[in-house]
Amino acid sequence: MNKTLSLLGMAMRAGKLVTGDETVLKTIRQGNAKIVIVAADASDNTxxxxxxxxxxxxxxxxxxxxxxxxxxxxxxxxxxxxxxTDGGFAAGIERSLIQSSEVESID
Structure with a gap:
């Protein structure tokens, strides 16, 4: 889990991470999102x-x-x-999450 969090921080500093409802939706629609992470404590609707x-x-x-x-x-x-929005960061984050048990679901 710590590795996942540090990768998120590095992606943010590198400008390869977007946050917020509208921005994330736009990034998905444009085909630029490599992986989307929704907090496990988000609402069911979200x-x-x-x-x-x-x-x-x-x-x-x-x-x-x-x-x-x-x-x-x-x-x-x-x-x-x-x-x-970066494939390398996305792959690293996915790998570190799969190795930990913090994941509720991966699609």
Whole structure:
């Protein structure tokens, strides 16, 4: 889990991570999102919205972590939603999440 959080922080500093509902949706629609992470403590509506959106645009979707740890990792207030736009960071984050047991679902 610590590796996942540090990768999120590095992606943020490298400018390869977007956050916020509208920005993440736009990134998915433009085909730039490599992986979308929805906090495990997000609302059911938010989880469903992004599960469906990622599915229709064929983007990897993970429900994991919590809003506090995501926010701390990227140096922001609580965050429920982030999209990684770099394939290398996305692959590393996915690998580290699969190795930990923090994942609720990966599509």
């Amino acid at each position: 989880k469903k919205k992004y599960r469906d959106k990622c599915s229709s645009y064929n983007v990897k979707h993970i429900e994991a972590l919590d809003r506090d740890s995501i926010g701390r990792a990227i140096g922001k207030a609580e965050r429920v939603l982030v999209a990684v």
